[in-house]
Amino acid sequence: MTSFLIQHFDTLKRLVLSDGGFKNISPSDCKALSLLIFKKTNQQISETTLKRVYGFAYSKFKPSLFTLDAMAKFCDYGGWTDFCEHNTSSKTKNHEIKDVSWHNIKHNADKITSFTLQALKNRSGIPYNQTIKRKFIDDHFDAFLKDDYTATLITAPAGYGKTLALCHWVEEHMAMNLLGLNDDIVLFFSSNALINVFISGKDINEWLLSLLGYGCEDDFSTLLDIKQKHKGNFYLIIDGLDEHMFKSEQFHLLFNQILDVFSFYQFHDSFKLVLTMRSSTWINHRHEIEDFKNRWFQGYMIGDDQAINAPLFNLQEIKELCTNINPSIQNFLGIEVADNFNHPLYFQFYYRQHKDDFTLNNVDHVCIYELISTFILNKIYLGAHSAEKMLLVKALVGKMDFATARYDVDKLKMNDLIRQYPQAYNDLLGIGFIREVNKSNDVQYNTLIQFANDNFLDYSIANTLLSNNQNIFNSQLIAIINESFKNERKVPILKWCIIYTIKTGQQESFELLAETRLSAREKAEIIIFLGDMLEKACVSLAKSEAMIQYFRQDCSDGLFDYFFGLEFINADYIKALQTLLRFELSNKKKILIYTSLAAIAVMQLDMNKLESYIVNLKNFPAEDLQSMALNPLHCLETAFYFLKYGIVKKEAFAELTSFYFNPPKSENGFEKTNTNDILYLLAIHTLSICKNPVKLLRFTRALNKIYKNDPEHLQGYRFLLQLITTDAHLQANKTTEGLSNYADTLILYEANKDSYTPFMKASFYLLKVKMCLYQNNSADLQQTMKSLVSLADQSGFKLIKVQALVFILSNKELLNINPDYYKQIYYDFIKLVRESGFREESFITNEVALAIK
Known part of the structure; x- marks a missing residue:
């Protein structure tokens, strides 16, 4: 019997359609074709069999000889053997007269590559014409081609944009071919096509040759030797070579055959093998190329496991992609937005939800969680085997060790469930929700199951804890x-x-x-x-x-x-406070919100907002304001009139003086709440206006006797209070206490700085600037000031920045030591204060200004 050859079978399939009068075929046409074959040959090929033949249904077996004979007879041959003999002799004749040329190979490869490109473009979550080229892929290929490498790979987790990046590179390369700028052959296909290798019964080398129109008597060596007359390379590019696409034994067979192709052609300068795969696949199989490492370019790996060489989007790429999608938008992207949308997969989810009014300017902190929820709903909850998938996810979380932060699980511990629900497990691998990582060595089998990224891990843990x-x-x-x-x-x-x-x-x-x-x-x-x-x-x-x-x-x-705490100040915190105003609040709570918003306006030197919030507070009944632990309106008006007009209003100072000589007896004043933290810290900052550190120290001593003077509150309120009192001791010439407090504060800060908010850090930098000047440490001064300015500019802490600038300007010795730096500080101060609409004299004296000028 003539052996089964895929090229003969493909020819026969086309001939059957032609004789049956079909230009193309759809699943519904298979029934009609079945009837036509039966009428002509009196042999019955079922509709289902024809669907398998034409790829509408999966089949792991070759077509039977009965099917092949019936199809051949329908085309007026004696049977399958007769058909093969006729076509083999024809092929031989054609082969004798056909020139095995670089041009012919290129022509056949281009057809396959064009089809692959179009298929992958159509699958793009964002319209392909709106996607962008990725610089990393050009850098990768430049490095790969300039040295003596035969193969390379692009590896990253699912959703990193490997495929689209490669499509852009291939498309650009083929365009250069058309323009005559290179003479390369690019044979590009997706790993989906490799299933045909198993159907054909060939090894991948024969199968690739048949794709290019050549028989098994040829090999790539013959074709590549033609390169002596050409300057081009032959690129064999396989996208998505991943374990989850195949059964385990199929993948191992396929991967070994690809390595055989590489091994056979590795010393042909013109042969270049390019693979893309997920990180988990690379981790599990990179040991198999150990003997060929000097011929494999592994790219610029990032991460501890050295399994990612395709980076996420950078800020410029995000902006470019946004402009491609919606050219009319203005992109003002913050760091947090960039961090959320640097993942191409998440960007794609967001696009699908907002493609009619696309912009990232309105993205908030919730957005990324909504995108993850949408992905899980569509890929897990609404997909096939959803219940089994959730059982596997919860079992995986259940076997994690939270105490030691061990979030990967030995596959052996999950093996019974995996065997029970193999399809659900493969689906989770396929969508990139989980991954396998093989870390086995010569003494131990060690395959671990991990969630593909932190977002999926966090979601799964939270979902499991809630369920439990x-x-x-x-x-x-x-x-x-x-x-x-x-x-x-x-x-x-x-x-x-x-x-x-x-x-x-x-x-x-x-x-x-x-x-x-x-x-x-x-x-x-x-x-x-x-x-x-x-x-x-x-x-x-x-x-x-x-x-x-x-x-x-x-x-x-x-x-x-x-919700309350002065330490939380930043632009996003303002939105959180304003959300509380949507409740039907009591007057007291509304007063506290407007007080906090006004305090933030002071820190941001926003005169208009400060004035607006003061107007809001004035609309409340006087008895409501007086019922507070301290009247916030008096403090805020004092700050406003001093900064705006240089007028020192006395009402607040009188009330605060009364406080430290006669502390309030109302239980409300002593209640240890975050809202009272705001009021007391506001009072202390107001006292600093009178530039009398002794008064300020008296107030804090009185306050400490009745309010939050315990280690439990070292975060937030107590830390900010400690900074203020340390500064007051130094200003009051109480050097011993000041230096002792600063030493304690420095130890506290170094131990806890990673847990502090930006406002807490900026406030500490302000004290450190003052300490640098106090100790004549000009070397540390500029570095500390640089950190302070960066943080203040990023978070809008203008008052802290101005206070630091003023303290430097008040140190006239620095003018003689470093006049250029001193003058730069003065110009920065003038610019900031004038832009904010406040008076320069509220911060510095005319004597300082004249000294600089």
Whole structure:
């Protein structure tokens, strides 16, 4: 019997369609074709068999001889053997007269490459013409081609944009071919096509030759030898060579055959092999090229496991992509937005949701979580085997060791479930939700299962914890999170719990967030996120009746107090406070919000907003303002009139003097709340206007006797108070106390700086600038000032920046030591104050200004 040859079978399939009168064939045509074959040959080929023949249904076997004979007879041959003999002799004749030329190879390869390109373009989540070229791919190929390498790979997790980057490179390369700028052959196909290798029964070398129109008697060596007359390379490019696409034994066979092709042709200068694969596939199989490492270019690997050489988007690429999608938008991208959208997969999800009004300018902290939720809904919850997938995910989380932060799981521990639900497991691998990493060595088998990225890990942990807690957000759940997570996992897990809590109508439980043990930086992140979530829930057109009623009541005292703290000041914090105004708040709570917003306006030197908030406060009844621990309106008016007009109003100073001589007896004044923190720190900053450090120290001593003078409150309020009192001691010439306090503060800062908010860090830098001047340490001064300015500019802490500049300007000795630096400081000061609309004289004396000029 004549052997089965894929090129003969492909020819026969085309001939059957032609004789049957079909230009193209669809699944519905297979029934009609079956009837035509039966009428002519009296042999029945079922509709299902024809669907397998023409690729509409999967088949792991070659077609039977009966099927082949019936198809051949339909085309007027005696049978399959007769058809093969006729076509073999014809092929031989054609081969004798056909010149095996570089041009012929290129022509055949171009057809395959063009088809592959079009198929991959059509699958792009963002219209291909709006996608961008990636610089890394050009850098990668430049390095690959300039040295004596035969093969290379592009490796990264799913969703890093490997395929589209490669498509742009191939498309550009083929365009250069057409222009005569190179003479290369590019044979490019997706790993989906490699399934045909197993169907054909050939090895990949024979199969590739048949794709190019040559028989098994040829090999690439013959073709590549033609290169003596040409200057081009032969590129064999296989995209998406990944384990999850094949059965395990199939992948190993295929990968070994590809390595055989590489081994055979590695010393042909013109042969270049290019593969793309996921990091997990590369990690599991990179040991197989160990003997050929000097011939493989592995690119510029990043990451500890050295398995990624395709980087995420950089800021410039994000801007370029945004402009391609919507040329009319102005891109003002912050660092956090860039961090969220540097992942091509997430960018693609966002595009799908907003393609009609695309812009990143309105992105908030919630957006990335919504994108992950959409991905999980579509790929896991709504897909096939959804229940089995969730069982696997929860089992995987259940076998993690949270205490040691071990988030990968030995595959052997999951093997029973994997064998029970193999299709669900392969689906999770296929969509890139999980990955396998083989770290076996010569003494131990060690294959680990990991979630593909931190977002998927955090979501899965939060979902499992909620499920184990009957999907209730309560003190028990918070206690578990507090106990289990003392690292960077805690905040994102809490965020997922907050999302679930809002979507399931459990928002009344948010006051329990006070029970979470978080650093100041972590709490600031949660507050801003919660504010964004509540704002979205409030303005949503599809908000539930429960959410409508939630905002129609007063905000609970616990949740309201959770939002407050001077240490949280930044632009996003303003939005969080304004979200609270959507509740039906009491006058006291509204006063506290406007007070905090006004305090932020002072820190940002925003005169217009400060004046507006003062007007809002004046609209409240006097008795409501007087009921506060301290009247915030007096303090804010004092700051406004001094900064704007140079007028020192006495009301606030009189009240604060009375406070430290006769502390209030009202229990409200002593209550240890975050809202009272704001009022007392506002009072201390107001006292600094009178430039009398003794008064300030008296006030803080009186305050410490009655309010939060314990180690529990070293974060936030106590830390900021310690900075202020240290400065006051130095200004009052109480050198011993000042230096001692600074030494304690420095130790505290160095031990906890990673947990501090930007405002806390900027406030510390301000004290350090003053200490550098006090100790005549000009070397540290400029470096500290550089850190302060960078942080202040980034977060809008203009008052802190001005205070640092003024303190330097007040040190006239620096004018003699470094006059250029001193004058630059003065010009920066003038620019900042004038742009803010305040008086220069409110900060420096005429004597200082004249000395500089």
